[in-house]
Every structure is written in structure tokens, then in C-alpha cells.
Amino acid sequence: MLKSIATVSVSGMLKDKLTAIAHAGFAGVEIFESDLLASPYPASDIGAMIRDLGLVCTALQPLECFEGMPAHLRERAFARAERRFEVVRELGADLLIVTSNVDPESLGHRDRIADDLRELGQRAAARGLRVGYEALAWGKYVSDHRDAWSIVQKVDHPAVGLVLDSFGTLKGGGPLQSLRSIDVAKILHVQIADAPDLPTSAEWLSRHFRCMPGQGDLAVVDFAAVVQDLGYDGAVSLEIFNDHFRSAPTEGIALDGMRSLTYLFEQLERSRRRRSLPIADARIGCQNVEFFEFCASNDEAPRLEQMLRKMGFVPTDRHRRKAVTRWRQGEINLIINCESEGFAPKFRSAHGASVCAIGLRVDDPHAALERASKLSISTYSQDVGPGEFRIPAVVGVGNSLLYFVSAAFATPMWDTEFLPVNEQADHSGVGLRWVDHFTQVMSDKEMPSWLLFYLSLFESTKVAATEVAEPAGLTLSQALQSASGRLRIVLNEPESDQTLASRFLNSYGGAGLQQIAFATDDILLTAKKMRALGMEVLAIPCNYYAHIGAEFGLDDQALQRMKEFNILYDRDATGEYFHIYTRAFAKRFFFEIVERRGYNGYGFANSAIKYGAQSQFRNQPPQA
Numbered sequence: 001m002l003k004s005i006a007t008v009s010v011s012g013m014l015k016d017k018l019t020a021i022a023h024a025g026f027a028g029v030e031i032f033e034s035d036l037l038a039s040p041y042p043a044s045d046i047g048a049m050i051r052d053l054g055l056v057c058t059a060l061q062p063l064e065c066f067e068g069m070p071a072h073l074r075e076r077a078f079a080r081a082e083r084r085f086e087v088v089r090e091l092g093a094d095l096l097i098v099t100s101n102v103d104p105e106s107l108g109h110r111d112r113i114a115d116d117l118r119e120l121g122q123r124a125a126a127r128g129l130r131v132g133y134e135a136l137a138w139g140k141y142v143s144d145h146r147d148a149w150s151i152v153q154k155v156d157h158p159a160v161g162l163v164l165d166s167f168g169t170l171k172g173g174g175p176l177q178s179l180r181s182i183d184v185a186k187i188l189h190v191q192i193a194d195a196p197d198l199p200t201s202a203e204w205l206s207r208h209f210r211c212m213p214g215q216g217d218l219a220v221v222d223f224a225a226v227v228q229d230l231g232y233d234g235a236v237s238l239e240i241f242n243d244h245f246r247s248a249p250t251e252g253i254a255l256d257g258m259r260s261l262t263y264l265f266e267q268l269e270r271s272r273r274r275r276s277l278p279i280a281d282a283r284i285g286c287q288n289v290e291f292f293e294f295c296a297s298n299d300e301a302p303r304l305e306q307m308l309r310k311m312g313f314v315p316t317d318r319h320r321r322k323a324v325t326r327w328r329q330g331e332i333n334l335i336i337n338c339e340s341e342g343f344a345p346k347f348r349s350a351h352g353a354s355v356c357a358i359g360l361r362v363d364d365p366h367a368a369l370e371r372a373s374k375l376s377i378s379t380y381s382q383d384v385g386p387g388e389f390r391i392p393a394v395v396g397v398g399n400s401l402l403y404f405v406s407a408a409f410a411t412p413m414w415d416t417e418f419l420p421v422n423e424q425a426d427h428s429g430v431g432l433r434w435v436d437h438f439t440q441v442m443s444d445k446e447m448p449s450w451l452l453f454y455l456s457l458f459e460s461t462k463v464a465a466t467e468v469a470e471p472a473g474l475t476l477s478q479a480l481q482s483a484s485g486r487l488r489i490v491l492n493e494p495e496s497d498q499t500l501a502s503r504f505l506n507s508y509g510g511a512g513l514q515q516i517a518f519a520t521d522d523i524l525l526t527a528k529k530m531r532a533l534g535m536e537v538l539a540i541p542c543n544y545y546a547h548i549g550a551e552f553g554l555d556d557q558a559l560q561r562m563k564e565f566n567i568l569y570d571r572d573a574t575g576e577y578f579h580i581y582t583r584a585f586a587k588r589f590f591f592e593i594v595e596r597r598g599y600n601g602y603g604f605a606n607s608a609i610k611y612g613a614q615s616q617f618r619n620q621p622p623q624a
Helices: 014-024 033-038 043-052 071-091 110-125 145-155 166-172 176-181 202-208 220-229 250-274 301-310 343-351 365-374 407-417 447-457 500-508 523-532 542-552 556-564 604-615
Strands: 002-006 028-032 056-063 095-099 130-134 160-165 187-192 235-238 286-295 314-319 324-329 332-337 354-362 393-395 401-405 418-420 432-441 461-470 473-481 488-494 512-520 568-572 575-581 590-597
Touching: 002 056, 002 250, 014 028, 014 033, 014 043, 014 250, 028 033, 028 235, 033 056, 033 071, 043 056, 043 071, 056 071, 056 130, 056 235, 071 095, 071 110, 095 110, 095 187, 110 130, 110 145, 110 160, 130 145, 130 187, 145 160, 145 166, 145 176, 160 166, 166 176, 166 187, 166 202, 166 220, 176 220, 187 220, 220 250, 235 250, 250 447, 286 343, 286 401, 286 432, 301 324, 301 332, 332 432, 343 354, 354 365, 354 512, 365 401, 365 447, 401 407, 407 418, 432 500, 432 590, 447 473, 447 488, 461 604, 473 500, 473 604, 488 500, 500 512, 500 604, 512 523, 523 575, 523 590, 542 556, 542 568, 568 604, 575 604
Parallel strands: 002 028, 002 235, 028 056, 056 095, 095 130, 130 160, 160 187, 187 235, 286 332, 354 401, 432 488, 512 590
Antiparallel strands: 286 354, 314 324, 314 418, 324 332, 393 401, 432 512, 461 473, 473 488, 568 575, 575 590
């Protein structure tokens, strides 16, 4: 199948759109009429640009409000169609897409609709062109693919066929399996779009909230699999109407589109091959988080080190020739980089003391890098000195880095580049075991891209998105996790400019890591040890404990222990979740300590409590 995209899916003027689409690796482009009308170039020049860029024009769309118009408007409808035919030929295409009528004056008689489309097909055939009929989910008389297919059958003309749209099928009410009754020879074009599960009309959702496959909640893979089973092998074109995409960088959205289709096609291949021969997931399996690297100035590093000590971390190793120290506890590695040259100080100058890089343990780092390159993810190559390892890396959220480290590579890397400074150090600390998850904050225009970034790169699945209430607004949280649960990532998008997440974006200077959660087997013991070390955690209001006591039927003794140590609690069908939060370091990032007892969520039910407690410290000095 040929990978195509409609120009309406990306922002900018048509010439810029075409260039970005070609650079992203698409083979085809579907021209949306409004883009053509806004362009200063005639259609013939646009057609030449398309060919010069190595693209194929897969279709022109849409011809709207055409079929079934009353007699006094019918001639004008055909005049509009004739003009579209001229444009199709000038573009070098052969397909005009006609969408089902939404005009209040249109007539619903099926014979009349079929007659109009048959005549349109005759006129198209005389020019060597074709007509694709697409059902709009809000069409007045034709609103799903079953209606459109019955009309196309009634038309019975070789130049008239069907356009299938995943959004129209999945939101228009037509059952997916009914696609199997369609003659594949009459499917002229396939459009793909995902969408979130929002309580709004199909028309409003379609015009404002469509998104790339994988970014939403529709069964797009199932739709594409049925179309593939039918034997369709034509153009598959992204058709995305999204308010945020229209103002996002043109090249970035085009790359997202190609990334989404690449991942979609891989899922289709796995679906097809699974029936006869198992095929591995092309995405990267991640075993766990190997390290977090903090960049800090000589002034901020002592305060960060003091905070880590109060959480039970100890400095164990120092880099042989750099101002870089490794801190450990359990399986957790934290690096504090105080260098004055290189990537870390540049990142620090933009954001202050913060997490500038994350190391992920993967099976094959070079395969991970190849996967990233296939998805057009920017790679990073750092300068290395004598005896240092060159670690494969890509550019991640907020221009931070993601390093790929193998299990076989990790130990030699630490042993070779670092010298022990405290060989007798107790790594058990306060009982922190490993990294449970981390949270990154980004703007609403960025979140769909980073969701697709992680979902297409790593073996992971989405957890249902959740809106969490802060004292000053809402924040959308979207989690992804691996099957093992050892890679868990939460993406937060503020929906108000007064939320803590939004203030983080403003003070931090863009998207970045805001929270790291560490796992413990005994949160009460960990909380006691942290208190003994002088660690201050968020104070939770007493009303909260009265509430959860009644909500979950907790006994008074357990409730009193949680209240004493400011432990939050949640429970679902899978188990229980206990967690506490530190204050934020320099109002940039904070830590969470979690104990899971079979629980697979993220304690989103307590987010309002967490953010309210954080807000209490908004105007107080940062954590020492």
C-alpha cells in the first residue's frame, strides 16, 4: 500500500506542506481544495512541484454538496464538478473525492443520488478520471460506508467507486465487519485517522480532534486489517483535521504522520504474519531505567546532593576525568554532572539544575538506534575522551537525551569510566529498589508527538488518558508502560495556564522531566528512614485521611500510620497503591516513593491532593 497524506493534515502554505511531506518520506499526497485555493501557484505548477518532489498526487478533495440537489441547483453542482475535473488533471491525479451531501436542500431519493453520481462518472470517464464517493458520518442521507456502498452498487459505473475513511467507519456507526461485503475492486482510496474518545458529536470530533493513528482511541489497526484482508493495495492516506496540528511546525507534523503510518503498517504485518508465522515486534524492548543524569552548577549541586542523601542515596563513584558523580541505591543510578563544557552545561544554562538525560537498558542499543532512524527520530553523538564509551543516543523531550545501554555494556561502562569513592557504601539506603516511573510535562501542541514518539519506538501500550484536577485548573495525564511494568512513562499536558504543570513549563523554559518515582517494598519503613535522615515530604491535609478511611474501609491503625507519614493511598480491582511525595527541588522537579501491591495504575485519584499540597509551597523557599 502506498503511504499518502492529505495536505489538510499539516500546517503552512501548500508549497511548504509539499516539501515537508516529501522530506518525511511519503510517496503520495492528497490535495485538499482549500490549500490549493490559498496558494499563489496555479494547479499545473502545483502538479509539477508534486512530481519534482518525487510524490504522486493520489486525489483531489472534496467535492461537497453535489448529489441529490434540487433541479434549480443541479446544473450548478455539475458546473462545480467540471471545474474540479480540470484541477485534477492539472495536478496529475486521476481521482476526485465526492463527500456525501450535508446540504439542507438536498434530496434523499436513492435513485436520484445514484443518477447524479452515474452521470458524474460518465463525465469523469470521458477525461480518463475516476470518482470516489465517501460517506460523511454526519451526512444528511448517506452517513456510513454501508449507505455509500449501496449507492455505488446502484450507480454501477466503472469510473465510480468507494472511498473508505477509518473515522467515518469507526465513529459513524457502521459495523467494522460489514466492510467485508465490499468488492475490493470498487475501493478507490482509503483514508486513515484516529481520534480521542470524547463525548461530542462525530462532526465536531472530526473537524477539530482527529489525530494520527496511535494517538487516539479508535480501533484504527482493526479497520486497516480488514481493508488489507480484502486485498486492497492502493493509497492509504492520512486525513487529519486538528486545531493544534494546524499551528504546529509543518515538518514536525509531517514526520509524525510518517512515523504513525510506519508503525501502523508494522502492526498490520504482524497481524497478517501471526496467522502463519510469528513475527517479533519491531519496537524496542526496554528492561528498565539504567540512570538519570542531572546537570547542576557548583552552587546547586551541594543542595541536590543533600536532598539525595536524605532519600538514602550515597555517592559511590566519580568519573575518572570529569566532574561527574554516580549516586546509588538498590538498582537506581543517579548521575550529577557539574562539567563546564559539553551537552550538560548547555542544557543547564537553559533550564537550571534538571534531568538532562535518561539512560534506558535495552537488548541491543544499535538496533534501538536503527529503529529510531527508521522513525526519523534525531540521533545524538557525543564527544568521548580516552577510555570512554560512546553510548547510542537520541534526542528526546525538551531536547534532553535518551541513551540506550545494554546489560552487557552497563557494568563495563561504570567500571571503566568511574572510580569508586566509597567502596563500603550501603546501597540499601532507605529501601528504594528501582525506578517505578517518570513524568514529563509538555504543552498540548507537543503531547501527541511525544506520545507517538514513545509508542512507536518502545514496546509499550497506552493507559487510558485521565484529566486530573489541580487547584487552578486541569491537567491531562497519559501513561504508557511496557508489559513487564519496568518502563512506565507519564506525559502531562496542562489545560490551564495557572496549573503547576503550566508553571513548570514557564519556569523551566519548555518541556522536560518533572517527577521521578522510585519503588519500595515497604513504604512505611522507607518513610520512617527518610524522616530520620531529615527528608521533608509533602504534608497531606487531615481531611484526606477521613475521606479515604470511609471510602476504602481502612482500619484506624493503618489510617493513623499513613496520616503520620503523609502516605497517600489508592485501590482498584488489581490491588493497592501507597505513595508519598517530596517537595520540589528549586521548583523544577520532585520525587515520588511508591509501593505497589498488585496495583497497575498511577494514583491519579490523588493528583488533586498532590498538586494542592505542592501549591502550599509555591511561595516558599526551595527544598535545601
